[in-house]
Amino acid sequence: MAVRNFEYEDLIHVFRIANEALSENYTMDFFLYLWQISSNGFLVAEENGKIVGFIIGVMASMDELRILMLAVEEKSRRKGMGSVLLKNLMIRHPHARRVYLEVRCDNMEAIKFYKKHGFKIKEKIEDFYTDGSPAYLMERLLF
Numbered sequence: 227m228a229v230r231n232f233e234y235e236d237l238i239h240v241f242r243i244a245n246e247a248l249s250e251n252y253t254m255d256f257f258l259y260l261w262q263i264s265s266n267g268f269l270v271a272e273e274n275g276k277i278v279g280f281i282i283g284v285m286a287s288m289d290e291l292r293i294l295m296l297a298v299e300e301k302s303r304r305k306g307m308g309s310v311l312l313k314n315l316m317i318r319h320p321h322a323r324r325v326y327l328e329v330r331c332d333n334m335e336a337i338k339f340y341k342k343h344g345f346k347i348k349e350k351i352e353d354f355y356t357d358g359s360p361a362y363l364m365e366r367l368l369f
Contacts, residue, residue, distance in 0.1 A: 227272065229270070231266070232265070232269060232280065238254075240280045243278075243280060247298065251356075260284075264283065267284050269315060271311050273302060279296075280295070281293065281296045281315050282294045282296075283315045283319065283325075285319060286326075289321055290322060292326055296311060296312065308339060312343060323367065323368050324367055324368065325345075325368065326363060327340070328354055328362065331362055340366075348365050
């Protein structure tokens, strides 16, 4: 498996994975916008030359990294790809002292994944997603 920066040619693959793995509906333009504002924070994972996952993070402040999305296609899960993407994102943002994200309260698989990587639930945010579902704010402090 290899992790590299997102490229324009990856768009259709990232879009497919997002639609399969995430509950929210995003447009291709939205992914291009995220690439534009955080090209160093938009990474893809490849296996045998095929994109199987991605992560998008942005620096929210001088020392805070916000993870916007992390998705791995279903048949490639539980192989460490999400962990490698997360680690690579944090390595590329060495000034981050706090990493945070929002996750659906009912997404137990993702919550377990983030807890395994040192994230803790900080608070519940009501009506966070477009369908009215709540989210947990999770964070990991890096010192």
